[in-house]
Amino acid sequence: xxxxxxxxxxxxxxxxxxxxxxxxxxxxxxxxxxxxxxxxxxxxxxxxxxxxxxxxxxxxxxxxxxxxxxxxxxxxxxxxxxxxxxxxxxxxxxxxxxxxxxxxxxxxxxxxxxxxxxxxxxxxxxxxxxxxxxxxxxxxxxxxxxxxxxxxxxxxxxxxxxxxxxxxxxxxxxxxxxxxxxxxxxxxxxxxxxxxxxxxxxxxxxxxxxxxxxxxxxxxxxxxxxxxxxxxxxxxxxxxxxxxxxxxxxxxxxxxxxxxxxxxxxxxxxxxxxxxxxxxxxxxxxxxxxxxxxxxxxxxxxxxxxxxxxxxxxxxxxxxxxxxxxxxxxxxxxxxxxxx
Amino acid sequence: xxxxxxxxxxxxxxxxxxxxxxxxxxxxxxxxxxxxxxxxxxxxxxxxxxxxxxxxxxxxxxxxxxxxxxxxxxxxxxxxxxxxxxxxxxxxxxxxxxxxxxxxxxxxxxxxxxxxxxxxxxxxxxxxxxxxxxxxxxxxxxxxxxxxxxxxxxxxxxxxxxxxxxxxxxxxxxxxxxxxxxxxxxxxxxxxxxxxxxxxxxxxxxxxxxxxxxxxxxxxxxxxxxxxxxxxxxxxxxxxxxxxxxxxxxxxxxxxxxxxxxxxxxxxxxxxxxxxxxxxxxxxxxxxxxxxxxxxxxxxxxxxxxxxxxxxxxxxxxxxxxxxxxxxxxxxxxxxxxxx
Numbered sequence: 001x002x003x004x005x006x007x008x009x010x011x012x013x014x015x016x017x018x019x020x021x022x023x024x025x026x027x028x029x030x031x032x033x034x035x036x037x038x039x040x041x042x043x044x045x046x047x048x049x050x051x052x053x054x055x056x057x058x059x060x061x062x063x064x065x066x067x068x069x070x071x072x073x074x075x076x077x078x079x080x081x082x083x084x085x086x087x088x089x090x091x092x093x094x095x096x097x098x099x100x101x102x103x104x105x106x107x108x109x110x111x112x113x114x115x116x117x118x119x120x121x122x123x124x125x126x127x128x129x130x131x132x133x134x135x136x137x138x139x140x141x142x143x144x145x146x147x148x149x150x151x152x153x154x155x156x157x158x159x160x161x162x163x164x165x166x167x168x169x170x171x172x173x174x175x176x177x178x179x180x181x182x183x184x185x186x187x188x189x190x191x192x193x194x195x196x197x198x199x200x201x202x203x204x205x206x207x208x209x210x211x212x213x214x215x216x217x218x219x220x221x222x223x224x225x226x227x228x229x230x231x232x233x234x235x236x237x238x239x240x241x242x243x244x245x246x247x248x249x250x251x252x253x254x255x256x257x258x259x260x261x262x263x264x265x266x267x268x269x270x271x272x273x274x275x276x277x278x279x280x281x282x283x284x285x286x287x288x289x290x291x292x293x294x295x296x297x298x299x300x301x302x303x304x305x306x307x308x309x310x311x312x313x314x315x316x317x318x319x320x321x322x323x324x325x326x327x328x329x330x331x332x333x334x335x336x337x338x339x340x
Numbered sequence: 341x342x343x344x345x346x347x348x349x350x351x352x353x354x355x356x357x358x359x360x361x362x363x364x365x366x367x368x369x370x371x372x373x374x375x376x377x378x379x380x381x382x383x384x385x386x387x388x389x390x391x392x393x394x395x396x397x398x399x400x401x402x403x404x405x406x407x408x409x410x411x412x413x414x415x416x417x418x419x420x421x422x423x424x425x426x427x428x429x430x431x432x433x434x435x436x437x438x439x440x441x442x443x444x445x446x447x448x449x450x451x452x453x454x455x456x457x458x459x460x461x462x463x464x465x466x467x468x469x470x471x472x473x474x475x476x477x478x479x480x481x482x483x484x485x486x487x488x489x490x491x492x493x494x495x496x497x498x499x500x501x502x503x504x505x506x507x508x509x510x511x512x513x514x515x516x517x518x519x520x521x522x523x524x525x526x527x528x529x530x531x532x533x534x535x536x537x538x539x540x541x542x543x544x545x546x547x548x549x550x551x552x553x554x555x556x557x558x559x560x561x562x563x564x565x566x567x568x569x570x571x572x573x574x575x576x577x578x579x580x581x582x583x584x585x586x587x588x589x590x591x592x593x594x595x596x597x598x599x600x601x602x603x604x605x606x607x608x609x610x611x612x613x614x615x616x617x618x619x620x621x622x623x624x625x626x627x628x629x630x631x632x633x634x635x636x637x638x639x640x641x642x643x644x645x646x647x648x649x650x651x652x653x654x655x656x657x658x659x660x661x662x663x664x665x666x667x668x669x670x671x672x673x674x675x676x677x678x679x680x
Binding site: 140160161173304 | 467468480489490491492493494495496497498499500501502503504505506513514515597601604605606608609610611612613639640641642643644
């Protein structure tokens with residue numbers, strides 16, 4: 001049974017899996033990336049993991065024939081080069097050639113969001129999907145007829161940098177009020193920390209210049225001291241909001257409103273059939289999707305309203321997508337040199 | 341010499357032209373659409389103009405072989421149906437079949453913005469162009485490798501309904517703060533009227549809830565009485581702004597800032613190589629493009645900044661694009677019935 005080796009490289013964790021030719025996973029594992037030792041260490045981790053996966057697959061009677069590799073940041077898929085990633089800290093790494101030389105299997109390199117989008121689109125059964133993973137940042141991949149729209153310079157899909165709150169919170173990109181600065185998990189954590197500081201010190205709520213400043217977060221709810229001191233995760237803010245904590249509900253509500261503006265704008269430009277929301281924030285389930293659908297619906301318009309559904313592959317979407325991208329290589333493997 | 345007949349239908353004016361097989365115009369004219377007599381009258385106008393153009397072309401020794409027809413609103417290009425247009429007031433008109441039956445030439449039906457985008461993209465020489473006509477409304481067409489991106493339901497490109505000023509001015513679509521409600525020619529005219537009313541009545545400036553309310557339009561400049569009474573056109577506001585009128589400059593500046601936010605957001609999502617700005621507002625020339633490029637540049641980011649250039653075909657882009665779309669039909673004309 002011929003197989004594909006798939007790797008999805010994140011900032012701190014590398015996910016890997018062996019898929020059969022039908023796309024079913026046979027085996028999966030996770031490893032630390034070694035990022036704290038620098039970009040070269042991450043490259044070494046990728047090469048070592050793939051070499052060992054290859055041996056394991058052969059020993060299990062699953063001869064691997066191709067590799068799919070999804071990595072964060074800007075990727076030149078045609079050249080097989082990992083161009084740039086803040087998370088990993090690399091620049092212009094010819095990763096495809098390095099992997100092919102070391103592991104001896106034809107390899108496809110892709111951006112992780114795009115790979116995840118392909119997998120979520122395939123899982124959704126729709127031919128036109130905007131995949132929006134929301135975690136530390138916000139990104140998107142528009143999948144039309146099984147392919148990701150890449151843009152003229154390979155940079156399409158930066159939904160996180162659509163301006164939803166002009167003059168709003170400072171974004172890592174240098175602008176203000178980007179969707180990512182207003183509604184990502186890290187934005188929610190920062191908003192909640194600020195709201196907590198403000199409530200505890202008796203001052204008014206700082207909302208970073210947002211146009212929706214303070215209309216729902218000044219209601220004087222108390223932030224649980226332990227969480228406030230340590231900094232609550234976005235998941236904890238979601239839980240507190242669902243439980244009726246007014247500060248958390250205010251912060252959560254502001255993020256949902258910003259997200260609704262971003263999705264409505266993306267839908268106006270792109271006209272996707274379905275918007276699939278994934279990433280860590282989507283794990284909040286109905287605490288996210290209920291208010292988000294309501295906020296989009298409240299922006300009623302003659303424009304077609306996008307259908308918004310949760311991602312189904314969780315944090316395995318990147319690995320599934322990497323495997324999907326590698327599967328077409330299964331036929332053309334014979335010409336490659338044997339591994340040294 | 342075989343030719344193509346092209347028609348670009350607007351709300352009040354129909355433009356038509358005869359093009360040779362290389363795309364050069366041989367003859368052109370304009371007619372009133374007859375919209376005030378209803379949608380049926382507009383359909384009649386289109387059919388009569390094309391019939392008479394056909395006779396004129398034949399008589400001139402320019403045998404027409406195909407028709408390209410660009411119309412406003414939602415179009416089902418595959419079915420040849422003009423689905424919906426507020427401007428014309430029609431719904432589900434099988435325009436392609438009506439034209440083919442009456443004029444006896446194979447016909448291509450397209451949306452006018454998309455036809456214009458194809459022509460401007462061809463004129464620009466770039467393979468990836470976002471065409472943004474700004475007039476009474478704001479629309480866009482993303483042309484990639486010679487084809488317009490249409491979206492899942494044919495509704496892609498609604499740049500005018502990207503939300504740039506949350507809670508801002510009321511838009512015809514039902515939402516608030518859409519780019520079209522903040523920066524179209526009609527929005528500029530409305531802003532200027534409001535600013536003039538306000539200055540003349542001594543009150544503070546009403547800016548419709550915009551987040552940038554009044555920071556530059558409260559400087560007490562006087563509005564020329566004749567213009568204020570009649571209502572200035574956007575072109576007049578541009579001229580006054582360029583001449584240093586503080587009220588006009590304030591209104592113009594707000595529109596340019598909103599436009600910069602819209603273009604920056606579109607560029608983040610779509611990554612076009614070039615943004616071609618057209619429509620009536622582009623006739624303001626450097627009064628628009630100077631401040632617009634500066635405003636986009638001031639939003640500096642690690643994202644690639646879009647190159648912004650003026651359209652070159654003016655209000656003839658739709659006609660040129662209709663001809664472009666019809667040109668592939670030149671080869672397949674023989675099977676059609678002769679005109680009755």
